[in-house]
Amino acid sequence: MNDHAPSAVRREFRTLLRLEAVCEFSAVRAATLAVRDWLAGKGLPEADLGAWELALVEAANNAVKYAGAEARQRPVTIEISCGERDVEARIIDHTAGFDWPTEVDLPDVDSESGRGLFLIKSLVDQVTYLRHAGENVLVLRRARPVSGGEILPDVCQLQNHLAEVETALTDMTAELASSYESLVALFRYSSELGAHTDLKDFSHRLLKDLMQIAEADCAVLRLISHDGKKLETLLVLPGEANKSLPSVALVGAVASVEIGAARDREDIWFGPEEPLGPDDPLCAVMPVGNGICHAFYVANQLVGTATLGRLMADKSFTAAQVNLLHTFIDFLAIQIVNARLLDERTVARVTQRELQIAADIQRSLLPSKIPSCMPFELAAACQSALQVGGDFFDIIPASDGVLLLVIADVMGKGVPAALFAAVLRSTIRSMPQLFDQPGELLATANRTLFPDLSRVDMFVTAQIAFLNPHQQKIITASAGHCPLLVWRRDAPAAVALGQSGFPLGIEPLTRYAQTETPLPPGAAALLYTDGLSESRNAAGEMLGEKGLLRILAWAAAQTSDPQTGKHYLLARLADYCGHEPLTDDQTLILIRHVV
Amino acid sequence: MNLVADSDGTLRVTGLDRLSASNCGDFKQLVLLRLAENVRVVELECAHLRFIDSDGLGTLITIHKRLVTCSGRVRLKQPLPVVRQLLRLLRFDEIFEIIP
Numbered sequence: 001m002n003d004h005a006p007s008a009v010r011r012e013f014r015t016l017l018r019l020e021a022v023c024e025f026s027a028v029r030a031a032t033l034a035v036r037d038w039l040a041g042k043g044l045p046e047a048d049l050g051a052w053e054l055a056l057v058e059a060a061n062n063a064v065k066y067a068g069a070e071a072r073q074r075p076v077t078i079e080i081s082c083g084e085r086d087v088e089a090r091i092i093d094h095t096a097g098f099d100w101p102t103e104v105d106l107p108d109v110d111s112e113s114g115r116g117l118f119l120i121k122s123l124v125d126q127v128t129y130l131r132h133a134g135e136n137v138l139v140l141r142r143a144r145p146v147s148g149g150e151i152l153p154d155v156c157q158l159q160n161h162l163a164e165v166e167t168a169l170t171d172m173t174a175e176l177a178s179s180y181e182s183l184v185a186l187f188r189y190s191s192e193l194g195a196h197t198d199l200k201d202f203s204h205r206l207l208k209d210l211m212q213i214a215e216a217d218c219a220v221l222r223l224i225s226h227d228g229k230k231l232e233t234l235l236v237l238p239g240e241a242n243k244s245l246p247s248v249a250l251v252g253a254v255a256s257v258e259i260g261a262a263r264d265r266e267d268i269w270f271g272p273e274e275p276l277g278p279d280d281p282l283c284a285v286m287p288v289g290n291g292i293c294h295a296f297y298v299a300n301q302l303v304g305t306a307t308l309g310r311l312m313a314d315k316s317f318t319a320a321q322v323n324l325l326h327t328f329i330d331f332l333a334i335q336i337v338n339a340r341l342l343d344e345r346t347v348a349r350v351t352q353r354e355l356q357i358a359a360d361i362q363r364s365l366l367p368s369k370i371p372s373c374m375p376f377e378l379a380a381a382c383q384s385a386l387q388v389g390g391d392f393f394d395i396i397p398a399s400d401g402v403l404l405l406v407i408a409d410v411m412g413k414g415v416p417a418a419l420f421a422a423v424l425r426s427t428i429r430s431m432p433q434l435f436d437q438p439g440e441l442l443a444t445a446n447r448t449l450f451p452d453l454s455r456v457d458m459f460v461t462a463q464i465a466f467l468n469p470h471q472q473k474i475i476t477a478s479a480g481h482c483p484l485l486v487w488r489r490d491a492p493a494a495v496a497l498g499q500s501g502f503p504l505g506i507e508p509l510t511r512y513a514q515t516e517t518p519l520p521p522g523a524a525a526l527l528y529t530d531g532l533s534e535s536r537n538a539a540g541e542m543l544g545e546k547g548l549l550r551i552l553a554w555a556a557a558q559t560s561d562p563q564t565g566k567h568y569l570l571a572r573l574a575d576y577c578g579h580e581p582l583t584d585d586q587t588l589i590l591i592r593h594v595v
Numbered sequence: 596m597n598l599v600a601d602s603d604g605t606l607r608v609t610g611l612d613r614l615s616a617s618n619c620g621d622f623k624q625l626v627l628l629r630l631a632e633n634v635r636v637v638e639l640e641c642a643h644l645r646f647i648d649s650d651g652l653g654t655l656i657t658i659h660k661r662l663v664t665c666s667g668r669v670r671l672k673q674p675l676p677v678v679r680q681l682l683r684l685l686r687f688d689e690i691f692e693i694i695p
Contacts, residue, residue, distance in 0.1 A: 025617035050646075050677045057648050061616045109686050112656045115649040122684060 014083040015042070020075040021060065023067050028060040031078055035089075042082045045145060052080075052142065055123040056089060058116040059138050063093030071095050082144075086125075089140045097136040100129040175320045178213050182324055185209045186331055199339045203235055203332060207306070210328040211237060214321040216308040218286050220245065222258060223304035223336065231258055231305060236285050248281050256280050258305040261295040267322065268293045272313045282307060289313030294325055296333040303333045351414075358418040362392060365418075365425050371397045373469050376519070377594050378403075379562035381570060383531075383586040390417035391529045391585035394425050396435070401469055404428070404435040405589055407527040408462035409481065411503075416456065424449065424460060424504070438464035438477035439512040446479065446504045453505025460504040463527055467591065474519055474591070477512040479504050482530055484515070485549055487556040489522040494549040494556070524556035524565060525591040531584035538578045547576070562592035598625055604635040604667075612643045614651030623654045627661065635667035641674035652685065659690060668692050 017038045021031035036053045044052070056078060063076045077092040104121045107114040120140065121127055128139040189206060207219050218238060222231040225247065233245040248256055250263075255277040257268040270276050271290040276283050282291075291309035295302065306329045308317065317325075362384075370378050380393055390410035398404055406428055410417040427445050434441040441464055453459055463481040467474050476484050480503030487494035498515035519525055528548070535543045543551075555568035569590065600606045606629050614622060626637060637658055659669045670692040674682065682688050 025615075029615065029617045047677070053646065054648060054681075057615060057646075061648065061650065064616070106685065109690055110656055110660060112653040112660075113649070115652065115685060118685075119649055119681075 014081045016079065016081045018080075019078045021078065023064050023072045023074065023076055025061060025064055028057065028064055028076060031076075032056045032060065035078060035080055038080070039082065039087065042087075044082075044087070048087075048142070048145065051123045052087065052089070055120050055140055055142075056091065058120050059089075059091040059140070060093075062116055063091065063095055066095045066098075067093070068096065084144070086141055086143045091138045091140070093136050093138075094134060095136060097131040099131075100127075178320065178324060181209075181213045182327060185213070186327070189331060189335070199336060200234060202335060202339075204237075204239075206328060206332050207235055207237055210324065211308065214308060214317065214324045215310070216317075216321075217311045218309040220258075220282060220285060220307040220309075221304065221332075222248075222306075224250075224302050228302075231262070234304070245281055245285050257282065257291075257293045258295070258307065261293045261305055262302055265295060265297070267295075269316070271316060287311075290316040292317050292322060292325065294329055296329045298333045298337045303336055306332075354415045358415040361415070361418040361422055365392050365394065365422055367393075367395045370395060371403060373397075373401060373403045373467055375472070375521070375593055375595075376403075376467060376469055377562050377592050378405075378589060379566040379592075380589045381566055381587065383570075390421065391531065391587035392421040392425065393527070393587055393589055394428070395589070396429060396432075398432060398435045402435070403467040403469075404438075405465040405467055405527060405591075406462065407481070407529060407587060407589055408460055409529045409531075409585070409587075410460045411458050416458065420449075420453065420458060420460060423452070424462065428464070436466050436468075436475070437514070438466050438475055439514040442477050442479045442501070442504070442512040443510060446502075446510060447508060449504055450508040454508075459506055461530075462504060465525075465527060465589075465591075472519055472593065473516055474525060475514055475516050477501075477514045479512060480506075482528055482533060483545075484517065485526040485528070485545075485552050486517055486519070487524045487553050488520060490520075494524075494553040496545055496549065519591065519593045521593050521595045522560075523593045524552065524562070526552050526569075527589040527591075529585060529587040531586035532573060532588060534584060535573055535577050535586070536580060536583065537576055538580055543573070543576055551576075556592075560592070561594060562590045565592060566590045596622070596625075598629055600629055600632050600634055604633050605670075606630070606632075606634040606637045607640065608637065609640040610643070611639065611641075613646045614644060614654065615646060615648040616650040619651045619654040622651075623657060626658050630658075630661055635662065635665060636670055637662060637667070638670040638672055641671050641678055644678055645675065647678055647681065652681075652687065655687075655691070670694060 017035065019031045019034060021027035032053050035056055036049050039052055040049055060076050060078065071094040074094045079090040079092070081088050101117070104117045106118050124140040124142040126141040130137040130139065203221055207221055210216070211219050219235070220233070221235040223234050225232050230247045230249045232247045236245055248259060250259060257270055257276060257280060261268045269292050286307065286309040289310055289312050291307060293305055293307040295305045297303060306325065308325055310317065366382060370380060378395065380395065382391055382393060384391070390412055392408055394406040396404040396406070406425070408421065408424055410420045424445065427448050428441065431441055431444060434444060442462065449460070460479070461481040462479045463476060463484065465474050465476045465484065474484070476498050478498055478500040480500055483496040483498045483500065485494050485496055497517050499513040501512040502510045517525070533543055533545050533548045551569055551572045555565045555572065558568055559565040566588070569588070573586070596611045597609045598606060606626065608626065611622070655669055662668055671682070672694045674693060679693070682691065682693065
């Protein structure tokens, strides 16, 4: 055996001894004794030591016995490794080798040799013989007894292993606990899904729970603005009063991890190695050691960003905690979208109800019956582009068989427009003494309504006509409204007549000129709103006043009564518009001097 | 190792702690030489024989075969458990006289 040959190294959980013995029985004896001592040091019991010594002696002696001249010059190598569960030996020789028999039987009892292989096989649990050119390896393995004596290195290994297992168990327990807390929280929040809870309060509670479970020290929640152009701050936790965070535009020069996460759709981590940029708005509220920003989407639409921060620089968020962040925030995103949809449905329902109310008001304003004013006959129509428009008309019988005609267009739609129409109607009706002075009537109505109209930045265009059957004329005044259109039998075309002043609600003190227009037999006059003249065809071309004059002339020439004329006129307008929907209300009063 | 031949034809071998390939050749030679002294029994004191291998056992078989020709035998006295276990494994307890 070489003096320097024994060497021991630690390899994972096994220790290894390698010996080289010169090819002699005495050297083999010394080597096997060295192995025995080494194994004894590993805590193997006496029975195992005896078994290993005998097995190794049998194996190594064979290597000596069958060595040729050349092989005798080379050592017999014994490698033995000791693990927690077994011991493995490798005997390497340089003999010619042999074929390991399939069955190793015991020879006759009085045979003087041939028991070596039987002994080897009987003493160990596993035998492998690897025969190569110039080198053969016999591998022996024998299990260690379960209750063998332990020695210090193995105890250390066991302790290390135990510590690893304890750490893993602690991690698993912590993850299990956080998962349990998460589930409990999510079940609790699930009961609020679809309910019309306060979104900020809900988000606040959810974010606080998330911070506690994920062991975060601070958090920021931002939501996309309604116009989709910026991230607006919903929550900053902990919520000290001095913590405020301005909105940040999605497109801009600001270097922000929130914008980056939203743009790239991936989480962004920041910490000592990759800190927040100096211009990052989060710096103002999140002086953290570590953090993660998560952008959340629903149906491929950005909903917002959530950022968690931790003050300790050496403790970044674990994968399990990041999963928690995703789970909680994705849950929150659904609630946010649900809340928005709920709000929109509520607004839609309220609006629908408002429109119904306004429609009822508007219908109540319109005359239920067109009064007679011979030799004039009248027809009227009011078609709304929406459910409720700003147009209205009124026909007020006055003394002596005269009529006051009112046609108006209140800026805007819905309930406010309907209410102002009602107020205008009442205001005009309250001044019968001014019916024959439409200009003064408009000026007085303007003074009356101006404070209310200007307060809400609204205005009204109106045309008032005093129809006098005795004098067979019409006196009109206009407050920013469409002109009166008149067609006579003896004229080559219909014409627009009258001057116009400011709409009601623009100037408090304004005057309105009056125009007197004779309406001889057969003549037709049209009061209308701009929904008629601004009708558009499929090409987007507007009809205009001239177009309406042509239609009036055509309808008047084709008919003799206003009711039929109105139908002709509206039919021609419908032809012009084709299948295009109404873009504005269409209201008219058609006056005809019947023969 | 000591070999003492008694007048009753017993060759007592003592002081042997190991019988293996490394020393069994010498052992065999010494014992066989003494067999000429009317030895009928070779008694191997085994109380200190800690280790014996297949070569050592083969040597005992050789001596046994010699003794059988003159109605003699090999006697193993007080073998250690590990040796006794080995003898039983190899069925040598059938041919050797074993004295516990």
